[in-house]
Amino acid sequence: TQLLEQSPQFLSIQEGENLTVYCNSSSVFSSLQWYRQEPGEGPVLLVTVVTGGEVKKLKRLTFQFGDARKDSSLHITAAQTGDTGLYLCAGVPQAGTALIFGKGTTLSVSS
Amino acid sequence: DAGVTQSPTHLIKTRGQHVTLRCSPISGHKSVSWYQQVLGQGPQFIFQYYEKEERGRGNFPDRFSARQFPNYSSELNVNALLLGDSALYLCASSQPSTGGIETQYFGPGTRLLVL
Known part of the structure; x- marks a missing residue:
């Protein structure tokens, strides 16, 4: 059982379109993080959300943490072609210490 | 400042062999974590070390072991390699913060292929 469920798994869109990626869990997380990973490289941190209901903006990217801190x-x-990559959500469950990752969403943006 | 570095970048081994992967954390970071990322999946936690002590261990067999050195660099060892050990092995360094949020910075990984 995956502790963090990401959807969709794959997304292929045209430049200029909008998209939303979801990260859901039945567990409460003290914080959730979003990473972007390109082929042959390690994940790069985009944002950390900590407070339930928190919204953070990073240029054209908007991140939201659910009120109950179970989803983001x-x-x-x-979207631009440069947004292409694997987007991963990750967090440390309240009852744990290890960083748990979702399976990721592979985004492909074509011109 | 140099980020997290890992060596080697790529490695090919055969079943039954042993492998050692190396990681140097960001200067000043005392914690190192290891992850396995199989193609099409998110990274899975293997180990975390802090100040040379094991701080956490994921659900991996005893064939996997690790250690951290006085300079905070780390090695991941895998014995009796299986085909299923083929993956990208990621190292991340971090520094615990007073606020409790520990941001992990990842290296580029070591791509291991077991034939």
């Missing part, structure tokens, strides 16, 4: 979403506005 990543919304990209007007």
